[in-house]
Amino acid sequence: MAMNGGLSVRGLRVAIHHEGGDRAMRPVDGVDFEVAPGECVVLLGESGCGKSLTALALMRLLPDGLELAGGQARLGDTDLFALPEQDMRRVRGGRLAMIFQEPMLSLNPVLTVGQQIGEALEAHRHPTAEQAAAETSRLLQAVGLEDRHGTSYPFQLSGGQRQRALIATMLAGEPELLIADEPTTALDVTVQAQILRLLKQLRSERGMGLLLITHDLDVARDMADRVVVMYAGQVVEVASREALYARPFHPYTRKLFSVLPSAHQRHERLEHIPGSVPPLGTVFTGCRFAERCALAWERCHAEAPDSQTLDDGHVARCHLVSAPRPENAAGAGYPPETGRKTAEAEQVAAELLEVTDLAVHFPIRKGLLRRTVGQVKAVDGVSLSLKRGETLALVGESGCGKTTLAKAVLRLIEPTSGSVRLEGTTLDRLDGNALRVARASMQIVFQDPFASLNPRMRVGEILEEGLRSLRPELHRGHRADVVAGLLEKVGLGRDAALRYPHAFSGGQRQRIAIARALAVEPRLLICDEPTSALDVSVQAQILSLLQDLQAGQGLGYLFITHNLPVVGYLAHRVAVMYRGRIVEEGVAQDLMGRPLHPYTNLLLDSAPGRGLPEVAAAPAGRPEAGVGCSFAARCPMAVAECAQAAPDTSTLAGGRRVACHRVVPE
Amino acid sequence: MLNYVIRRVLYAIPILIGVNLITFALFFVVNTPDDMARIHLGAKHVTPEAIERWKVEHGYDRPLLFNQEAEGTGKLTETLFVNKSLALFALDFGLADDGRDIAREIGTRMWPSLAIALPTFLVGLAVYISFALTLVFFRATYLDLTGVVLSVVLMSISGLFYIIGGQYLLGKLWHLVPVSGYAPGWGMFKFLILPIAVGVVSGLGDSSRFYRTLFLEEIHKDYVRTARAKGLSERVVLFRHVLGNAMIPILTGAVVVIPRLFLGSLIVESFFGIPGLGSYTIEAIQAQDFAIVRSMVFLGSVLYIVGLLLTDLSYTLVDPRVRLE
Numbered sequence: 001m002a003m004n005g006g007l008s009v010r011g012l013r014v015a016i017h018h019e020g021g022d023r024a025m026r027p028v029d030g031v032d033f034e035v036a037p038g039e040c041v042v043l044l045g046e047s048g049c050g051k052s053l054t055a056l057a058l059m060r061l062l063p064d065g066l067e068l069a070g071g072q073a074r075l076g077d078t079d080l081f082a083l084p085e086q087d088m089r090r091v092r093g094g095r096l097a098m099i100f101q102e103p104m105l106s107l108n109p110v111l112t113v114g115q116q117i118g119e120a121l122e123a124h125r126h127p128t129a130e131q132a133a134a135e136t137s138r139l140l141q142a143v144g145l146e147d148r149h150g151t152s153y154p155f156q157l158s159g160g161q162r163q164r165a166l167i168a169t170m171l172a173g174e175p176e177l178l179i180a181d182e183p184t185t186a187l188d189v190t191v192q193a194q195i196l197r198l199l200k201q202l203r204s205e206r207g208m209g210l211l212l213i214t215h216d217l218d219v220a221r222d223m224a225d226r227v228v229v230m231y232a233g234q235v236v237e238v239a240s241r242e243a244l245y246a247r248p249f250h251p252y253t254r255k256l257f258s259v260l261p262s263a264h265q266r267h268e269r270l271e272h273i274p275g276s277v278p279p280l281g282t283v284f285t286g287c288r289f290a291e292r293c294a295l296a297w298e299r300c301h302a303e304a305p306d307s308q309t310l311d312d313g314h315v316a317r318c319h320l321v322s323a324p325r326p327e328n329a330a331g332a333g334y335p336p337e338t339g340r341k342t343a344e345a346e347q348v349a350a351e352l353l354e355v356t357d358l359a360v361h362f363p364i365r366k367g368l369l370r371r372t373v374g375q376v377k378a379v380d381g382v383s384l385s386l387k388r389g390e391t392l393a394l395v396g397e398s399g400c401g402k403t404t405l406a407k408a409v410l411r412l413i414e415p416t417s418g419s420v421r422l423e424g425t426t427l428d429r430l431d432g433n434a435l436r437v438a439r440a441s442m443q444i445v446f447q448d449p450f451a452s453l454n455p456r457m458r459v460g461e462i463l464e465e466g467l468r469s470l471r472p473e474l475h476r477g478h479r480a481d482v483v484a485g486l487l488e489k490v491g492l493g494r495d496a497a498l499r500y501p502h503a504f505s506g507g508q509r510q511r512i513a514i515a516r517a518l519a520v521e522p523r524l525l526i527c528d529e530p531t532s533a534l535d536v537s538v539q540a541q542i543l544s545l546l547q548d549l550q551a552g553q554g555l556g557y558l559f560i561t562h563n564l565p566v567v568g569y570l571a572h573r574v575a576v577m578y579r580g581r582i583v584e585e586g587v588a589q590d591l592m593g594r595p596l597h598p599y600t601n602l603l604l605d606s607a608p609g610r611g612l613p614e615v616a617a618a619p620a621g622r623p624e625a626g627v628g629c630s631f632a633a634r635c636p637m638a639v640a641e642c643a644q645a646a647p648d649t650s651t652l653a654g655g656r657r658v659a660c661h662r663v664v665p666e
Numbered sequence: 667m668l669n670y671v672i673r674r675v676l677y678a679i680p681i682l683i684g685v686n687l688i689t690f691a692l693f694f695v696v697n698t699p700d701d702m703a704r705i706h707l708g709a710k711h712v713t714p715e716a717i718e719r720w721k722v723e724h725g726y727d728r729p730l731l732f733n734q735e736a737e738g739t740g741k742l743t744e745t746l747f748v749n750k751s752l753a754l755f756a757l758d759f760g761l762a763d764d765g766r767d768i769a770r771e772i773g774t775r776m777w778p779s780l781a782i783a784l785p786t787f788l789v790g791l792a793v794y795i796s797f798a799l800t801l802v803f804f805r806a807t808y809l810d811l812t813g814v815v816l817s818v819v820l821m822s823i824s825g826l827f828y829i830i831g832g833q834y835l836l837g838k839l840w841h842l843v844p845v846s847g848y849a850p851g852w853g854m855f856k857f858l859i860l861p862i863a864v865g866v867v868s869g870l871g872d873s874s875r876f877y878r879t880l881f882l883e884e885i886h887k888d889y890v891r892t893a894r895a896k897g898l899s900e901r902v903v904l905f906r907h908v909l910g911n912a913m914i915p916i917l918t919g920a921v922v923v924i925p926r927l928f929l930g931s932l933i934v935e936s937f938f939g940i941p942g943l944g945s946y947t948i949e950a951i952q953a954q955d956f957a958i959v960r961s962m963v964f965l966g967s968v969l970y971i972v973g974l975l976l977t978d979l980s981y982t983l984v985d986p987r988v989r990l991e
Contacts, residue, residue: 061894089898092895097895097896098895106888106910107892110984112986169896170896240875
């Protein structure tokens with residue numbers, strides 16, 4: 001490929017198109033970077049920084065209402081922005097291809113995978129029918145799919161397979177550069193590791209450049225040759241991976257590292273970046289990060305810094321590159337955090353929640369008379385316990401039954417069998433009013449703060465609703481006081497009560513959701529992936545809030561998550577769930593440091609930031625209704641016994657419980 | 667799939683029995699055979715004997731649900747409910763007040779109805795989709811805006827206006843087509859143009875605006891962006907990707923009316939003098955011929971249920987994700 005000269009972007013600007021307006025809003029404002037042939041460059045930043053818009057601008061696929069407002073982009077010796085649309089179409093999907101975040105939505109649901117790959121081949125290589133079939137099959141193989149997947153519709157494939165199919169489609173034009181926009185954010189860690197390995201392998205096989213967009217520092221560490229950090233529409237730091245991870249320079253990058261939770265910080269408070277990414281249309285006079293920067297001084301607010309090169313080849317957009325911070329500058333650093341995290345909850349604390357052999361089975365009905373022919377065992381005999389003031393993390397891949405378990409504990413769905421005791425009261429047979437009263441002691445915070453708050457109710461009404469039904473003894477004025485108190489407690493201020501949820505950011509909405517749950521003074525709070533829809537800096541704020549609340553009120557948390565660093569940071573104990581069963585449970589540090597079950601091992605190895613080690617476990621297949629261990633088909637340690645009988649749970653030293661034939665109690 | 671169809675047909679039986687019972691109650695209990703006779707014989711100076719005679723002549727002289735005088739099972743079968751209402755299930759519609767066989771009449775009159783309704787439906791679907799797709803191709807331009815305004819204007823005008831306006835302009839003023847009437851065979855053609863055109867125009871605003879919304883909803887989805895990222899032309903993106911997915915709600919929404927095309931349109935047929943089932947129903951209502959009205963009500967329900975079943979089956983044709991079982 002003689003044409004292959006890499007990508008170079010200079011002064012890229014994207015503006016929001018509006019008529020007659022004099023103040024242009026520029027979500028991307030002067031972005032420069034290069035991608036050398038065969039290089040992997042990671043575009044890193046929180047949501048709203050303009051990463052995706054930069055990529056879409058390069059593809060000339062900006063959504064309606066946004067337009068290119070300047071800059072230059074060259075792919076080899078082609079000026080992308082000067083091409084007529086017709087020629088650009090040959091570049092798009094040809095020399096420059098792009099894959100997207102949501103594999104579930106990014107494929108056409110009514111065309112087969114083969115048709116969608118064929119369409120791309122057709123557009124760029126005009127093959128004969130036989131050539132197209134052969135090439136489709138070759139592409140499917142290249143991404144680790146089989147020929148039969150070509151005749152499948154997207155809905156018949158798993159998330160990982162769909163992302164592979166999308167990659168195959170985009171490889172059809174043999175691109176020089178592949179842009180991958182958060183390609184694994186919607187996927188499970190194990191699948192994420194597979195896709196990232198695939199992208200790495202394709203890049204080296206094909207000598208293709210890779211522009212990877214992500215918000216995840218660990219993913220960037222595994223993938224990048226160079227990292228471009230973006231903030232508020234600008235590049236704030238460019239460095240090789242080694243340089244960036246050894247010595248991040250820009251205060252924003254440094255903060256990104258420090259807000260990441262990890263097991264090392266168990267007894268410390270996470271650092272905060274106050275506030276969130278500035279909204280579109282903010283007018284900046286100085287540095288765009290100055291408002292949130294701990295090191296900012298007068299100059300930062302008055303004068304916008306330029307990109308400057310440091311000694312080690314680092315490029316950063318910060319005044320600190322050229323001049324040290326004046327000694328006498330006001331407001332040095334963040335205000336010191338008050339108090340460290342409280343010590344681990346004493347283990348003598350009273351039992352809060354006891355779940356025994358809980359099962360939720362959904363019937364499969366078939367035939368003319370809708371007879372029940374089988375059962376989906378979403379939750380299949382789960383036993384758990386949780387003490388006051390304790391956090392139990394429930395981890396596992398999507399579809400393993402975590403959320404179903406949570407709902408069954410709350411009796412939001414009816415369990416098939418088993419028993420739930422909360423503070424010594426058995427909930428199984430409660431119904432009607434008694435159940436409603438019991439619900440006051442257990443509440444849930446959902447994953448998506450954008451969908452879980454009623455958009456037509458004011459925040460105050462949302463908070464009051466629970467009070468009115470579960471604490472009817474309070475009268476009106478008293479309720480208003482309680483609402484105001486709750487809002488202050490979650491750090492929002494009492495004015496928030498009069499506004500609607502849409503007026504708040506994601507992190508603030510999650511605070512509202514937490515306040516709503518706390519309104520009825522529960523002892524148990526189930527948190528269902530409460531931070532997975534949030535940016536890392538906001539995640540740190542929410543995790544700190546949850547810790548403060550636990551320390552202050554002795555709340556017990558059942559914390560559902562797939563984010564292992566969060567588990568390491570927050571949880572006292574961890575339960576690992578696979579296909580409806582708990583396969584391993586134990587004290588967090590012990591379990592994460594010394595996993596015994598092969599599935600726990602797989603999860604820990606798949607977590608990004610460890611260099612993507614090859615894992616021995618097979619990828620997930622369709623669940624089979626077998627008598628044996630449900631993990632046997634994927635397990636690298638499986639022996640004949642595993643296919644014959646499901647393992648019992650054995651209790652080991654230190655309270656560790658493991659369900660595996662290969663783990664023998666000492 | 668077959669299981670599904672069988673189950674749905676079985677579900678239809680209780681629904682139709684319910685429909686049958688309700689129509690029976692309306693036509694025989696609320697409005698008794700005595701009332702029917704009085705209406706037909708004239709309200710004044712009607713002797714009880716004349717009423718009895720009318721009932722015997724028209725077969726309304728039996729008890730409603732239970733025949734005390736009959737023998738054995740006849741106690742239940744020789745009743746108005748069985749002879750007049752349940753008989754509808756066997757497509758035994760009985761005789762109209764003028765003595766003609768209703769089933770035969772339906773058999774001959776459904777063809778003119780179909781000759782208008784089917785082309786109106788098909789031409790309409792093609793026109794509305796093309797119009798909506800054109801607007802979407804030029805989305806957010808003045809052409810799009812004009813199209814939407816035009817649609818709203820067309821929606822706001824009564825259907826009667828199109829009929830009368832069309833008859834006046836095309837028929838009376840320009841003498842292009844006859845104002846109304848019908849002829850069998852090839853001669854029907856010139857009589858059909860105007861009603862079909864009026865039918866299509868009167869639905870244009872409503873349907874195009876709806877289809878435009880469906881297309882716009884699809885065009886902002888991620889898979890359309892993927893299609894563009896492959897380097898496909900806007901034409902291919904619109905026709906293969908957007909149209910392909912938007913056809914799911916469009917087709918399935920349209921299928922439900924197909925069986926009812928046989929019944930024709932009450933208004934269009936009366937205005938244009940088409941001897942179809944629509945005008946048959948209108949005439950029967952005017953003549954207070956309850957046998958015909960009852961038959962048409964029942965037939966309408968049956969065809970509606972068939973339409974709903976076809977709708978569900980049509981999903982399996984246009985959407986690979988739907989498998990019925």
